[in-house]
Amino acid sequence: LVPWVPVVGLEVHAQISSNSKLFSGSQVQFAAPPNSLVSFFDASLPGTLPVLNRRCVEAAVMTGLALNCRVNKKSLFDRKHYFYADLPAGYQITQQRVPIAVNGSLSYSVCVDNKMSQMVTKTVRIKQIQLEQDSGKSLHDDTRSQTLVDLNRAGVGLMEVVMEPDMCCGEEAAAAVRELQLILQTLGSSQAVMAEGQLRVDANVSVHHPGEPYGVRTEVKNINSLRFLAKAVDYEIQRQIEELENGGTILNETRAFDSKLGCTISMRDKEGKQDYRFMPEPNLPPLILYDAKSLPANMNHQQVVNINSIHERLPDLPSVKRAKLVEQYGILPEHSFTLLNEDGLTEFFENVVNQTQMKPKKVIGWILKDLLSYLRQHSLTVKESPVSSFLLADLLNLLEKKEISSTAAKQVLAELWKGEGKTPLDIVKENKLELIQDQKELEKICQAVIDGRENEVITGSLC
């Protein structure tokens, strides 16, 4: 059988974390009462004009720099036309011709054979990042044959990050998006919470035989989590392979992922009918960005976005943070990976380390094995942990000072999970788990045992 090469590309829409929308001053807020955050411009009232939000530009520049892109000093805005209830103007303002950033890369890690200890670094090329408007939301009420439109989200700033088809499976896609998510959250340019719609992913999937040109691709939408992303991509790859092996063809179409059934379903014919009639946005002059070299002396700094100053203010990206953790604490790379992957875990770990004499190399085991597995079992986030870093540090100190055994420590931890407000010391005392350190005390006990079991001991020693 000739092998198949799956090819996966992604279009990620990240909602920009900003106070107001991309082209208007209305507020950005999740789950506000319907149509309460809609300015005249958002509602497309005639005569209104777009005014570019500086913060959104900065967010896009930050993201572009973090993804090793070339930030275009001049980028343009365009109109993309189509009619839909959640698109009041009948067009979306986007950047089709010259986007704000191009030609970057994103490095991410995947586990080989599901072993955390064998991680491989992969890279996906970033084709471009473009600024564009989000649409409103429409809900179809079939019983009353009506569509309910909420424009709160209409006009919110988005960064569309286009990843080239360098990925080969669901796991890679999910890992890449996860890393992007961490980067965005670190930058603060997007909160990137998928559940709140702040990060939306569409996957482009195709398969081909090695040496042959790429196959027809489908676009998979309606993916609401990283787990579903991996599932959807893998399902689609499988579906396409089966289809082709049965002599069928792949249509260039859009498919929706059904999370309940775990499969993709054809949505509409992507090609042909939809001509977006792209046209330059005449109300927005080209977006000009400056760097230290090109910045004119007498320019008002309020009016200018300086790429260099943004670069200087970039925080440590996840990859840098991981390397620092490894170096600082002597933990393994895969440890640092898990630390960063779990929201708040790094902070927790560092807090424990700061409050205990136990070596970080040992602390990490408690964090990753005991704490994390418990949290996962009970679907809790680090922030929701009934065991605080203070309590855990306390417990580990007892262990470190050899006041309890490690078996006892695990027992105490199990008690602490109950969150009854007891300290580790309380629990140790209650359950008489103290390790006896006193030499004489120990001798006494041993002697008592031997005395009580004289015969057996003598018998034993003759064997």
Place this chain on the structure above:
Amino acid sequence: AVKGTLRFQVSAALREGQITPTELCQRCLSLIKSTKFLNAYITVTEETALKQAEESEERFRRGQPLGVLDGIPVAVKDNFNTAGIETTCASNMLKGYISPYNATVVQKLLDQGAVLVGKTNLDEFAMGSGSTDGVFGPVRNPWSYSRQYKEKSAPKSHSEDKESKWVISGGSSGGSAAAVSSFTCFAALGSDTGGSTRNPAAHCGVVGVKPTYGLISRHGLIPLVNSMDVPGILTRCVDDAAVVLGALAGHDPKDSTTVQDKFKPFELPNLPDVSKLSIGIPKEYHAPGLSGEILALWSKAADLFKNAGAKVIEVSLPHTPYSIVCYHVLCTAEVASNMARFDGLEYGHRSDTTKSTESMYAATRREGFNAVVRGRILSGNYFLLKQNYERYFVKAQQVRRLIAHDFSKVFGSGVDVLLTPTTLTDAAPYTEFIKEDNRTRSAQDDILTQAANMAGLPAINVPAALSERGLPVGLQFIGRSFQEKQLLTVAKWFEKQVEFPMIQLEEVKRHDHGVLQHQKSASFS
């Protein structure tokens, strides 16, 4: 006072207490009523106008008028948003639409104390050159009822024939031009995309200014072609236009296409001197269809400048013949885009169809837009199709650049101002005008005006003389980018030379008592 000019007569009269803002407002409102047959107004804002007049009066009483425009009745074309007042664009699509905000230019006028007397009639969505294609009917040129026109038109004693002989006001800002021409206001806002302020100004014998693109905010002006639209100013004399321009110009953060440079309001010299100027006569503006008498007038005007010592030279703008077609492509493409928002969902007309969203869109747009608008939308969408985009839209943009370059070359060679005709003929009788469709008419009538929109340059129509039929004919000056002061100075000089006659409106005279005879240097015909 009503027939006076803003800057020198009425403003002074108000300040000196010769007339109060309320009296002035009432006169204008009454004149609007008695000239209703002109159909220049869609909405007359009587209540708010009187209220604004009262407030103005209070300021005058305290000796604290806001400026030259305080208490001055003005009218605004019905494609500008006016808070709390219906804004229709003369379309079924927006009938009953009450704007929730003021366009920046409207706000600026109100902030100066101007009194808004009404919203004026236009071609639907400003598409047209006659103000004949709006849902509220055509605008009649006030000169149709002037003694000057009646004397010249072959008298067939039947009043019916007189009816049918009324002439168009030009367009698409015909209502505003007619309003200023018939003394119902002292200044009016129009819009100019391909000549829509200068064309009706020429036909109605008033001053019409197209400012440089980017000088005056378009926020609140319902767009036709975003990259060419400008708010236009219509007044009875050039000095008045300078006053209004001064009140309106300047950067608006709400309009990203306005320039950031600080605008310095200017006053025109009392005795302009043109002897040091170079006046260019573009030969391509001797366009097919240009009437003999306008050609002669143009030539006479050139001589006036020559005799005053100015350098008058023939220049060439070689890409002029391509501008109509180029304009057609770019205009319709933007129209198709700008009109996409009218879907009946958020505001405006919504069809009763409940079958599906799509069918509701289709029915709403068919019912809401007239054939002219629909035609342009279809054309525009065609040009924007992926397979046509390069060939039409991009090509037209490239030609546009060439057209703009023609001008910059000429101005760069030392020419200060261009002198051209504004229209090919004087105003046509309505019955003649409607024999051709809107597209044909627009293509014919825009030829002399729309290149200035392509290049974003300032231009002004100055009434020059009466035609053989007794109707106004104007001439156009085109200036350099942001050199409105120089442009209006030249225009003012020319205005002083030609002494264009004041309209003698017969029907109106009956109703307007106590008119102060003004002392403009005009001679009366």
